Amino acid sequence: MSSNNVIQDESQLSADIPNEQVLKWYQNMLTVNIMDSIMFEAQRHGRLSFYMVSAGEEAVMVGSAAALAAKDVITCQYREHGVFLQRGFELKDFMSQLTSNCNDPGKGRNMPVHYSGKDKVGVHAVASTLGTQIPHATGAAYALKMEALEDSTKEPRVAACYFGEGAASEGDFHGALNMAATQQCPVIFICRNNGFAISTPASEQYRGDGIASRGSGYGIETLRVDGTDIFAVYEATKAARRKALEDGGRPILLEFMSYRISHHSTSDDSSAYRSSEEVAQWKTPTNDPIARLRQWLEHKQLWSESKDNETRTQIRKDVIQELKLAEREKKPALSAIFSDVYADLTEEAEAQRQELKRIMSKYPQEYDFHQHVGGLGGL
Amino acid sequence: MSRLLRPAARLAASTRAFAKVPAAPSFAQRAAFARPVVFGSFQCRSYADNASGVKEYTVRDALNEALAEELEANEKVFILGEEVAQYNGAYKVTKGLLDRFGEKRVIDTPITESGFTGLAIGAALSGLHPVCEFMTFNFAMQSIDQVINSAAKTLYMSGGIQPCNITFRGPNGFASGVGAQHSQDFSAWYGSIPGLKVVTPWSAEDAKGLLKAAIRDPNPVVVLENELLYGQSFPMSEAAQKSDFVIPFGKAKIERSGKDLTIVTLSRCVGQSLTAAENLKKKHGIDVEVINLRSIKPLDLETIVQSIKKTHRLLVVESGFPAYGVSSEILALTMEYAFDFLDAPAQRITGADVPTPYAQGLEEMSFPTEQLIEDYAAKLLRL
Ligand SMILES: Cc1ncc(C[n+]2csc(CCOP(=O)(O)OP(=O)(O)O)c2C)c(N)n1
Numbered sequence: 192m193s194s195n196n197v198i199q200d201e202s203q204l205s206a207d208i209p210n211e212q213v214l215k216w217y218q219n220m221l222t223v224n225i226m227d228s229i230m231f232e233a234q235r236h237g238r239l240s241f242y243m244v245s246a247g248e249e250a251v252m253v254g255s256a257a258a259l260a261a262k263d264v265i266t267c268q269y270r271e272h273g274v275f276l277q278r279g280f281e282l283k284d285f286m287s288q289l290t291s292n293c294n295d296p297g298k299g300r301n302m303p304v305h306y307s308g309k310d311k312v313g314v315h316a317v318a319s320t321l322g323t324q325i326p327h328a329t330g331a332a333y334a335l336k337m338e339a340l341e342d343s344t345k346e347p348r349v350a351a352c353y354f355g356e357g358a359a360s361e362g363d364f365h366g367a368l369n370m371a372a373t374q375q376c377p378v379i380f381i382c383r384n385n386g387f388a389i390s391t392p393a394s395e396q397y398r399g400d401g402i403a404s405r406g407s408g409y410g411i412e413t414l415r416v417d418g419t420d421i422f423a424v425y426e427a428t429k430a431a432r433r434k435a436l437e438d439g440g441r442p443i444l445l446e447f448m449s450y451r452i453s454h455h456s457t458s459d460d461s462s463a464y465r466s467s468e469e470v471a472q473w474k475t476p477t478n479d480p481i482a483r484l485r486q487w488l489e490h491k492q493l494w495s496e497s498k499d500n501e502t503r504t505q506i507r508k509d510v511i512q513e514l515k516l517a518e519r520e521k522k523p524a525l526s527a528i529f530s531d532v533y534a535d536l537t538e539e540a541e542a543q544r545q546e547l548k549r550i551m552s553k554y555p556q557e558y559d560f561h562q563h564v565g566g567l568g569g570l
Numbered sequence: 571m572s573r574l575l576r577p578a579a580r581l582a583a584s585t586r587a588f589a590k591v592p593a594a595p596s597f598a599q600r601a602a603f604a605r606p607v608v609f610g611s612f613q614c615r616s617y618a619d620n621a622s623g624v625k626e627y628t629v630r631d632a633l634n635e636a637l638a639e640e641l642e643a644n645e646k647v648f649i650l651g652e653e654v655a656q657y658n659g660a661y662k663v664t665k666g667l668l669d670r671f672g673e674k675r676v677i678d679t680p681i682t683e684s685g686f687t688g689l690a691i692g693a694a695l696s697g698l699h700p701v702c703e704f705m706t707f708n709f710a711m712q713s714i715d716q717v718i719n720s721a722a723k724t725l726y727m728s729g730g731i732q733p734c735n736i737t738f739r740g741p742n743g744f745a746s747g748v749g750a751q752h753s754q755d756f757s758a759w760y761g762s763i764p765g766l767k768v769v770t771p772w773s774a775e776d777a778k779g780l781l782k783a784a785i786r787d788p789n790p791v792v793v794l795e796n797e798l799l800y801g802q803s804f805p806m807s808e809a810a811q812k813s814d815f816v817i818p819f820g821k822a823k824i825e826r827s828g829k830d831l832t833i834v835t836l837s838r839c840v841g842q843s844l845t846a847a848e849n850l851k852k853k854h855g856i857d858v859e860v861i862n863l864r865s866i867k868p869l870d871l872e873t874i875v876q877s878i879k880k881t882h883r884l885l886v887v888e889s890g891f892p893a894y895g896v897s898s899e900i901l902a903l904t905m906e907y908a909f910d911f912l913d914a915p916a917q918r919i920t921g922a923d924v925p926t927p928y929a930q931g932l933e934e935m936s937f938p939t940e941q942l943i944e945d946y947a948a949k950l951l952r953l
Contacts, residue, residue: 296731297727297728297729298730300726300727301727305727307727307729307731307732309728310731315695315724315728315732316724316727316729316731316732318719318720318724320715320719323688323715323716323719325688326684326686326687326689326691326692327688327689327691327695327720329685329688329692330688330690330691330692330693330695330700331692331693331695331696332692333689333693333698334693334696334697334698335696337648337674337698340674341645350692362684363684363715363716365682366682366683366685366686366688367685367689369680369685370679370682370685370686370688370689371689373679374689376689531725531726532725532726532764532765533765533767533789534725534733534788534789537868538868539868
């Protein structure tokens with residue numbers, strides 16, 4: 192898109208993007224944005240311990256996820272709510288994790304925004320340890336490559352991995368790219384370069400030309416893309432996916448340029464290290480991904496002020512409703528503290544479970560087990 | 571509540587049923603360990619009994635056979651690491667596997683421990699069963715984050731939907747003449763992590779049975795081998811030569827039965843302790859029971875406690891650093907579970923609390939030796 196959000200060369204657009212699909216992208220970008228602001232506030236009110244918003248990066252998440260296939264395997268950092276949403280996570284799924292209730296597939300074990308989505312949307316559980324997900328994607332891609340070799344009738348799949356430009360300084364980034372290149376794994380490395388790693392600006396994160404310049408060093412085809420332009424993101428990811436599957440598989444590196452409009456997390460106050468003028472520049476219709484897509488939709492007469500207001504109001508209502516419902520749900524069964532450390536409960540863990548149950552039964556007034564599914568019986 | 575997440579002594583005293591002590595091995599087998607260990611020169615230390623189908627195997631051959639059998643049995647198994655394919659492994663453990671199984675199943679990697687460990691974990695999270703070889707566990711420090719934070723925790727943190735069937739293996743612990751960054755024992759590091767299983771084979775049978783069990787186990791397993799054992803030969807029973815042979819985790823092996831003192835030990839120190847036990851028998855007529863832990867997580871506490879009930883004395887022998895180590899753990903557990911059965915304070919022999927020195931004389935002083943074990947046991951028994 193040009194700076195006034197008109198597509199300059201329509202012939203470069205894939206034929207498979209009907210208007211309804213673009214409207215769905217817009218709806219998802221809005222949903223992430225509104226959910227983020229509500230949950231950020233909810234944290235301030237003490238309803239959850241922590242939250243991270245993704246304002247400014249909605250197009251990166253939604254556009255790239257839209258270009259991947261449903262069966263592709265994804266590993267994320269922590270700011271990729273839009274990827275989860277675009278792949279079928281529902282508000283209820285987000286809220287279940289954020290309130291760590293009994294419907295959270297992660298069984299309430301992980302801090303907020305660390306979603307576990309392997310079963311529902313093919314996204315590995317989010318880890319706090321930066322960079323670890325990058326070689327995991329290489330490994331997942333290796334497994335997919337083996338699968339394709341064994342059974343050529345299966346639809347070929349890729350792995351995709353999201354990470355920040357800060358995480359790309361970790362050794363795991365190097366390990367993952369070098370391994371993927373030498374083993375020719377069908378994996379798309381998606382760097383979200385949002386300019387900051389907490390307070391560290393990209394200019395202090397590296398001295399080279401961003402992350403893209405590293406690709407050629409590994410022998411990996413690379414593309415740098417405007418991450419606020421959802422069409423560019425979508426087309427780049429689509430092309431990357433096609434290339435990743437060529438010649439029996441190979442890695443591709445994408446660097447999406449955007450800006451982290453909000454604070455790093457609820458634990459951060461970014462006014463300490465950047466000016467409000469700088470941030471304001473990114474909230475304009477030339478730079479903000481949601482405003483950009485909205486303008487495009489309005490040019491095409493697919494959208495209007497009133498529709499926008501209506502949709503935003505509805506999303507707000509839905510998010511608040513789902514949050515309330517999720518808060519009312521019971522917490523995961525107490526047995527979840529012991530299970531899944533190993534595939535089978537160990538003898539020692541079983542002994543401890545029984546002992547905990549004995550003590551809780553003896554001193555019921557000391558423990559609030561009623562908030563957990565099944566109460567004491569859930570242990 | 572955290573108090574409850576540690577075993578309470580009360581728990582053991584009341585309800586635990588202890589497994590029967592397995593029969594001791596015959597003396598003929600044990601005679602093999604009479605020769606003292608000399609750094610760097612390992613030869614065949616026992617003899618074959620062809621009539622009963624027992625064969626001599628080096629630990630290296632046993633590991634190689636285990637890998638070959640598991641690669642053969644399950645398409646999902648593959649092995650990767652530095653020099654494992656073309657070069658047949660830094661210690662030749664993967665000899666012949668590339669030729670037999672091809673480059674898709676036996677993979678040489680760049681020198682990127684965090685990268686190939688991460689790849690292996692990613693592949694495991696996607697349903698394959700990788701065997702990740704570290705040239706030595708010293709270099710696994712480059713990827714300790716992947717092992718601890720990714721492999722060990724993902725099943726739990728994903729809510730039980732992402733199992734990680736992976737085996738990490740390679741030489742660990744004492745190695746001779748290679749200095750502090752090549753010669754140290756990481757048993758306690760891995761042994762303290764919930765989500766990991768950790769085994770420490772000594773003999774060829776241990777090596778084969780434990781490695782095969784590790785590859786089949788749905789959890790991440792760390793197999794801590796020892797470089798100095800690779801070339802040692804041990805008798806391998808007919809049953810152990812078969813492809814269905816596995817050794818269950820969490821079961822220690824009584825290598826030598828005795829009534830006067832219990833020595834609990836692991837890996838290379840098992841052989842040293844057996845030699846010391848023979849010498850104590852010869853010189854003092856003392857019967858030492860030697861327990862080879864085989865697996866340190868899960869730990870076979872029952873066999874240890876059962877033995878202490880019989881001998882009333884405990885000595886733990888290991889080559890790790892003394893602080894917060896395997897022996898610290900066993901002594902603590904003994905206090906919790908077997909204090910009333912002890913006639914003397916439980917003792918331990920460990921590596922020295924210094925980075926492993928290179929100079930041979932200093933190096934020898936930094937690790938348990940047969941003489942030291944013998945002397946210390948004699949002191950404990952007031953001989
Ligand atoms: C191994 C590790 N080191 C440090 C941290 C602390 N930490 C959390 S987020 C973060 C910044 C990451 O920045 P970037 O990768 O650019 O992603 P962004 O937050 O901008 O999306 C840091 C340093 C961590 N979680 N893990």
